[in-house]
Amino acid sequence: MPDQQPHRHHPRPPVRPRALRLGVAGPVGTGKSSILATLCRELAGELDMAVVTNDIYTDEDARFLRSAGVLPTERIRAVETGACPHTAIRDDVSANLDAVEDLEEAYGPLDLVLVESGGDNLTATFSPALADAQLFCIDVAGGDVARKGGPGITGADLLIVNKTDLAPHVGVDVDAMVADARSARDGLPVLALSRHDPASIAELADWVRSVLARRRNGTHVPTDPGPMAPHSHAHHHDS
Numbered sequence: 001m002p003d004q005q006p007h008r009h010h011p012r013p014p015v016r017p018r019a020l021r022l023g024v025a026g027p028v029g030t031g032k033s034s035i036l037a038t039l040c041r042e043l044a045g046e047l048d049m050a051v052v053t054n055d056i057y058t059d060e061d062a063r064f065l066r067s068a069g070v071l072p073t074e075r076i077r078a079v080e081t082g083a084c085p086h087t088a089i090r091d092d093v094s095a096n097l098d099a100v101e102d103l104e105e106a107y108g109p110l111d112l113v114l115v116e117s118g119g120d121n122l123t124a125t126f127s128p129a130l131a132d133a134q135l136f137c138i139d140v141a142g143g144d145v146a147r148k149g150g151p152g153i154t155g156a157d158l159l160i161v162n163k164t165d166l167a168p169h170v171g172v173d174v175d176a177m178v179a180d181a182r183s184a185r186d187g188l189p190v191l192a193l194s195r196h197d198p199a200s201i202a203e204l205a206d207w208v209r210s211v212l213a214r215r216r217n218g219t220h221v222p223t224d225p226g227p228m229a230p231h232s233h234a235h236h237h238d239s
């Protein structure tokens with residue numbers, strides 16, 4: 001059969017792959033928004049970036065990032081998730097996907113979209129349907145969390161032990177905490193980070209560049225750290 005397709009005189013330009021979607025999860029206050037701000041500061045000069053934040057009822061994290069002046073404000077979108085922010089990054093990711101796709105359509109082609117989870121749960125992880133890669137953030141003040149494990153700690157592409165500058169003040173041995181984390185992760189990387197330690201920030205930026213490069217050459221495989229622990233949305237318990 002002759003080919004019935006109309007002949008294309010102009011081959012389509014090569015399609016640039018969509019942006020790398022990098023999720024940032026971790027318990028409340030461990031420094032997720034600060035990490036987003038740091039990554040924007042480090043990488044926005046070389047990469048086209050946008051940010052999506054998740055908060056329960058507010059756009060507080062988005063406002064923090066907008067006021068930090070690290071990206072044009074319109075490239076920072078807030079998803080208000082209602083009662084269960086982890087559902088919006090795990091079970092029904094449609095609101096987040098809409099936000100990412102809107103940003104790509106408005107400002108694309110983009111290289112990197114950072115998605116910050118609304119962290120109210122130690123075990124919340126991103127669905128691979130939303131995040132191509134994810135980092136999980138704990139901090140030195142969080143006690144024994146590295147040893148307690150959970151899917152983000154054991155299975156995220158990168159585990160960050162954050163605020164290492166505070167370690168002497170909270171009586172924590174960073175090396176021991178990192179060693180505990182490493183032993184829970186079966187070879188996956190762990191990074192000790194502080195916004196006051198430029199070398200650690202450079203390492204974080206390099207890690208993102210390396211994921212982006214692997215995604216572009218087809219060797220990065222999004223992996224699911226695993227579902228979060230069972231939890232309840234009830235606001236009170238029967239006594």
Ligand SMILES: Nc1nc2c(ncn2[C@@H]2O[C@H](COP(=O)(O)OP(=O)(O)OP(=O)(O)O)[C@@H](O)[C@H]2O)c(=O)[nH]1
Nearest residue numbers: 027028029030031032033034119163166194195196
């Ligand atoms: N000493 C120190 N403080 C930090 C560092 N990174 C973040 N912080 C502080 O930790 C607090 C929480 O940081 P955020 O970035 O808001 O943390 P978050 O995880 O986004 O918080 P939620 O969005 O509320 O879950 C803020 O007071 C930050 O200034 C760090 O490297 N060192």
